[in-house]
């Protein structure tokens with residue numbers, strides 16, 4: 001049977017060869033496009049890796065610089081504080097001397113009893129007794145050392161506290177009983193007569209303090225003459 005329709009349908013078209021060529025061309029083109037795109041991406045990725053590496057290095061360097069800067073800032077602050085403290089401290093000395101009062105036992109006189117009491121009869125005829133003068137020792141003075149036990153800066157003023165100390169077999173110890181005090185008056189070469197109460201006068205030099213102590217002792221000796 002003649003099947004016209006079939007024959008017409010399967011009749012080779014003049015375009016068949018062209019289509020095949022076109023498909024091949026498109027395939028080649030697409031493949032080339034993909035390869036070139038992949039290569040481009042590969043290259044870009046490699047470049048990005050470099051950028052990332054550089055970025056990490058820059059970040060590390062930045063962190064390092066930040067630390068260095070903080071450190072430098074801290075040092076500058078400390079240096080400024082230290083300079084300010086040195087300026088505030090002025091001619092601060094960690095050890096000062098003060099005249100300390102002691103008493104010498106005087107020889108017993110022959111007017112009192114063994115307890116150095118004087119016995120007498122009151123105007124009303126009652127027996128009375130009182131301490132003999134020889135019981136009172138003669139005051140003498142010697143330099144006592146005071147060390148700076150603490151200090152602070154208050155209202156831009158440097159304040160140092162001094163405490164007496166004693167040296168024992170184990171080393172040095174501040175005396176707990178003595179309260180620390182600030183050295184308000186520091187001897188500056190004045191005449192000893194002009195100085196106030198010896199309790200408040202601090203000496204930077206032990207020799208000056210010793211001369212002052214000798215002067216105070218001589219004054220006490222004058223009193224009992």
Ligand SMILES: [Zn+2]
Pocket residue numbers: 108109110111112116132133134135
């Ligand atoms: Zn006496």
